[in-house]
Amino acid sequence: MTSHKDIKMWTPTTLVLLLIMGLGGLVIIYRLMHGLGAATNLNDRFPWGLWIGIDVLGGVAMAAGGFLIAGAVYILNWKKYKPIVRPAILNAFFGYALAATAIMFDIGVPWRVWHPVVMWQIHSIMWVVAIHVVLYTTTLATESSPMIFEKLKMEGAKKTVYAIMVPIVLFGVLLSTLHQSSLGAVYLIAPAKLSPLWYSSQLPTLFLVSAVMMGLSMVSLETILSSRAFNHKPDMAILSGLARGILIAAVIYLTLKFIKLFKGGIGMAFDGSMEANMYLLEMAVGTIAPIVLLFMKNIRENLNSILFVDTLVIAGIILNRLNVSIFGVYRNQAATGLSYFPSWMEFVVTLAFISFSIVGFKVCAKYLRLFPETEGGH
Amino acid sequence: MAKGVLVDLTKCIGCRGCQISCKGWNEMSAQKTVMAGDLTNPPRLNAHCYTHIRFQEDEKEGGPVWSFVKDQCFHCKNPACASACPVGALKKTEKGPVTYTFERCIGCRYCMLACPFYIPKYEWEKVVPWIRKCTFCSERIAADLVPACIKTCPTGTMIFGELDDMLKEGRDRITANPGKYVNHIYGEKEAGGTSWMYLSAVPFEWLGFNTRIPAKELPDLTWAYIAKIPAVIGVVLVAGAATWAITRRNQNMDKEE
Ligand code: SF4
Ligand code: SF4
Ligand code: SF4
Numbered sequence: 154m155t156s157h158k159d160i161k162m163w164t165p166t167t168l169v170l171l172l173i174m175g176l177g178g179l180v181i182i183y184r185l186m187h188g189l190g191a192a193t194n195l196n197d198r199f200p201w202g203l204w205i206g207i208d209v210l211g212g213v214a215m216a217a218g219g220f221l222i223a224g225a226v227y228i229l230n231w232k233k234y235k236p237i238v239r240p241a242i243l244n245a246f247f248g249y250a251l252a253a254t255a256i257m258f259d260i261g262v263p264w265r266v267w268h269p270v271v272m273w274q275i276h277s278i279m280w281v282v283a284i285h286v287v288l289y290t291t292t293l294a295t296e297s298s299p300m301i302f303e304k305l306k307m308e309g310a311k312k313t314v315y316a317i318m319v320p321i322v323l324f325g326v327l328l329s330t331l332h333q334s335s336l337g338a339v340y341l342i343a344p345a346k347l348s349p350l351w352y353s354s355q356l357p358t359l360f361l362v363s364a365v366m367m368g369l370s371m372v373s374l375e376t377i378l379s380s381r382a383f384n385h386k387p388d389m390a391i392l393s394g395l396a397r398g399i400l401i402a403a404v405i406y407l408t409l410k411f412i413k414l415f416k417g418g419i420g421m422a423f424d425g426s427m428e429a430n431m432y433l434l435e436m437a438v439g440t441i442a443p444i445v446l447l448f449m450k451n452i453r454e455n456l457n458s459i460l461f462v463d464t465l466v467i468a469g470i471i472l473n474r475l476n477v478s479i480f481g482v483y484r485n486q487a488a489t490g491l492s493y494f495p496s497w498m499e500f501v502v503t504l505a506f507i508s509f510s511i512v513g514f515k516v517c518a519k520y521l522r523l524f525p526e527t528e529g530g531h
Numbered sequence: 532m533a534k535g536v537l538v539d540l541t542k543c544i545g546c547r548g549c550q551i552s553c554k555g556w557n558e559m560s561a562q563k564t565v566m567a568g569d570l571t572n573p574p575r576l577n578a579h580c581y582t583h584i585r586f587q588e589d590e591k592e593g594g595p596v597w598s599f600v601k602d603q604c605f606h607c608k609n610p611a612c613a614s615a616c617p618v619g620a621l622k623k624t625e626k627g628p629v630t631y632t633f634e635r636c637i638g639c640r641y642c643m644l645a646c647p648f649y650i651p652k653y654e655w656e657k658v659v660p661w662i663r664k665c666t667f668c669s670e671r672i673a674a675d676l677v678p679a680c681i682k683t684c685p686t687g688t689m690i691f692g693e694l695d696d697m698l699k700e701g702r703d704r705i706t707a708n709p710g711k712y713v714n715h716i717y718g719e720k721e722a723g724g725t726s727w728m729y730l731s732a733v734p735f736e737w738l739g740f741n742t743r744i745p746a747k748e749l750p751d752l753t754w755a756y757i758a759k760i761p762a763v764i765g766v767v768l769v770a771g772a773a774t775w776a777i778t779r780r781n782q783n784m785d786k787e788e
Contacts (some may be wrong), residue, residue: 190655197577197652200640228771230778261638261653261660265618268637272618278753279641280617281760319775327767331760338756342611342645345744357756489575489649 160382160519167515170508177505180498181258189261192498198486199493201259201478208255208506210336210474212248214360215467217368219245219293220322220329221398227322233390239300239523240379241372246293247510253286255506278338285332292325300521333364340477349417350432351481359409365402366439367470369395370463377460379518393453399466400447407440431472431480439469533608533726534627534672535694536681537701538601540731540738541711542688545570545584545599549680549689553582553603556668556679576602578652581665582680589737598731600738601688603680604629604650604665605718605725614750615645620662627694627726628667636662647722647744667726694726701730723748 184192195202222241225231257263269283295314302311314321337360340347353359373395380387414422422429443462452458479493486493495503517523554561559579567574570586582603589596610629613621620636623629638660642651654660668678676682681689690697701716717735718728721744729735736742 186658188656188658188660189653190657196655197575197643198649200643200653224771228775228778230775230782256639259639261640262636265637268618268635272635274617274619275757276614276750276754277617277641278757279615279639281757283617323768323771323775326771327764330767331763335756338753339641339644341752341756342615342749343647344749344752345647345741346644354752354755491575 160515162515162519167512170512173501173508174505174512177502177508180501180505183498184258184502185263189259192496194493194496194499196491196493198489198491199479199482202493203479203495203499203503204255204259206475206478207471207503209252209259210478211471212251212255212506213332213336214248214364214367214470214474215371216245216248216252216293217329217333217364218372219248219296219368220326221365221368222372223296223322224326227319228326233394236388236524237372237376237391239297239521240375240518242293242296243300243514243517243523244371244375245368246290246297247513249286249290249293250513251506251510253290255502256286258502278335278342281335282332282339285328285335289325289328289332292321292328295321296325300517300523304521330361334358334361336360337477343482346482346485347477348428348481348484350414350421350428351477353413355409355413356477359406362402362406362409363439363470363473366399366406366443366466369398369402370466373399373459374463374467375514377456377463379524382518383524387456389454392456392459396447396453396459396462399462400444403440403444403447403466407436407444410436410440426484428476428480428484431476435469435472435476437469438465439472440466443469533625533694534667534691535697535726535728536678536689536691537697538689538727538729539704540598540600540688540729542686543584543599543601544686545586545597546685547584548683548685549601550580550583552679552683553665554580556671557581557666576650576652578654578661578663581663585739587738589733591733596733598733598738600740601680603727604667605648605722605727606665606667607722608724608726609722609748609750611645611647611722611749612642612651614753615641617641621651624669626669626672628669628672630666630669631662631664633661638662645749647741647749697728701728704730720746722746723751 180192189195193202193204218241222234222238225234226238257266260266269280270287274280296318299311299314302308302314334357337356337358340352340356341354344352373392376387376392376395422432443466446452446458446462452462483493559581562573562579564573566572569588571583573580573583576583582601585600585602587598587600589598606627606629608623610621610623613623613629617639618635618637620632621629621642622632638653640653640662642662643649643653651662651664653662668676671678677691681691690700698716698719701719705712705714705716712730712732713734715735716728716730717740718725723746729740731738
């Protein structure tokens with residue numbers, strides 16, 4: 154088996170991640186045997202918690218890099234980004250795998266997960282979301298299949314997939330646009346529950362634009378980290394291009410958020426309440442700080458500072474998803490005395506899913522040709 | 532035609548007969564409860580309790596006012612819960628009840644988020660959990676019987692009949708008794724209108740009713756998004772294909788040069 158010698162599989166970090174995955178597996182077995190009430194702190198006022206907030210909403214947002222880079226290369230023909238197409242799509246695949254698996258264990262009756270496929274309900278956003286998960290995960294698997302065919306030396310199959318790559322990518326772009334925005338649309342039905350700091354008829358657009366920010370940051374972060382693992386210099390043109398993309402999306406996002414805030418009364422962000430502070434934190438970390446930093450040319454051209462900005466954006470958008478799903482509904486939901494803080498088992502499962510993505514990505518980087526263009530010298 | 536209920540809270544004496552008959556008709560097991568500081572018991576609706584009486588103490592003109600509030604599903608005219616369900620497990624039926632079919636349910640709990648009245652409850656402790664909520668005694672209604680709670684009530688707090696007649700009766704009572712009721716029928720407009728409507732002597736916000744629920748059908752909010760999907764599909768596919776064609780041509784021209 155050919156593999157990359159630069160990537161060491163059995164590092165202490167990997168072992169810790171594997172341990173967390175094992176623990177997460179046990180918790181999932183426990184959840185399947187004893188039910189959601191035993192494993193989680195969810196209750197009648199907080200039907201959705203950490204798993205929906207981070208694993209599903211966060212995982213899907215993280216995946217946005219896949220359709221953006223694939224679209225840039227195959228549709229806009231921006232050849233510059235060709236070297237990162239494979240990692241971006243693989244990253245998206247892991248994001249969706251994370252979300253889909255989390256949904257499996259979060260729903261009460263996992264073996265009926267296929268019901269939406271046959272029981273059509275076109276008036277239900279949840280149905281729209283479910284169908285997109287199925288279609289897009291399939292699309293991502295197809296988009297990344299050439300790497301596998303390559304490994305298996307199935308040149309014919311690889312050629313076939315490449316021949317239809319453009320329509321597949323276009324289909325992926327379409328599904329992603331719809332799926333990212335429909336996750337925001339899920340909350341449109343709760344105007345009397347979600348705090349006006351987040352509730353807006355623009356939720357679908359806000360989710361889409363923030364997913365673009367997060368997706369590009371993920372791709373940028375991965376490019377930097379894997380270049381370190383492979384010991385080669387990352388292509389600065391790609392990274393500053395991604396940084397510019399993040400900047401543009403963040404400026405659009407900030408503008409939309411500001412319009413919303415001014416319409417609803419700017420005072421609500423500064424009333425000192427828990428929601429207001431979470432809102433300010435989210436905006437400061439995930440949007441305002443990155444914009445200020447990225448406007449500076451020397452920051453856009455320094456590896457470490459790009460890495461820092463990527464982390465800020467990722468943290469800020471995850472915080473946004475948690476705010477919409479938990480903190481933004483907290484006051485109304487907790488009014489009758491039921492509150493929510495995730496159980497240790499919920500934390501373990503979420504950490505296990507994240508560990509799985511990291512280890513999975515590493516295994517793929519080691520055994521598949523993730524960065525075909527930069528391999529020359531190794 | 533669709534049935535409705537008018538609940539005149541000024542008539543309720545807080546005997547909780549309705550609560551007991553609901554448990555009986557739905558064959559639900561008794562649960563151990565604890566005193567929660569007031570007489571409301573259990574303190575919240577849950578998967579084993581579709582309806583309860585909330586004991587609410589407020590002050591009006593210097594003296595205390597006691598109110599007894601009957602909580603249960605409102606059976607909205609266009610229910611948010613049913614529109615939210617991805618598999619059609621919750622359905623609005625012609626006669627008014629919003630019913631649940633467990634065999635379809637995947638347990639995503641979006642109905643719980645969607646319902647503006649916090650009604651659907653979950654069997655958290657079970658390995659194969661159901662969504663549970665008041666059924667409006669749909670089987671009794673189908674057999675031309677009055678719902679169990681209404682049948683039991685000794686004071687006629689609730690009256691059951693054609694939805695439009697109930698609304699008219701509510702309006703008549705407000706007009707005929709100036710000063711007795713606040714001029715608001717809760718459920719007439721909330722969430723686009725519900726099958727269960729309330730009259731009260733004190734403002735509804737005192738009674739813990741959510742008065743911020745918009746007066747429009749909530750499913751319209753999500754439909755506004757879903758209805759745009761075909762247009763998005765068209766625009767993305769056409770724009771994408773056109774972009775691809777143009778960038779490809781440019782590239783080919785570059786090569787020729
Ligand atoms: S009150 Fe809630 S559960 Fe009952 S029909 Fe309306 S939306 Fe559905
Ligand atoms: S929990 Fe069941 S009834 Fe409620 S929305 Fe999901 S599938 Fe429908
Ligand atoms: S049975 Fe009638 S009077 Fe007794 S608590 Fe119920 S609604 Fe009130």
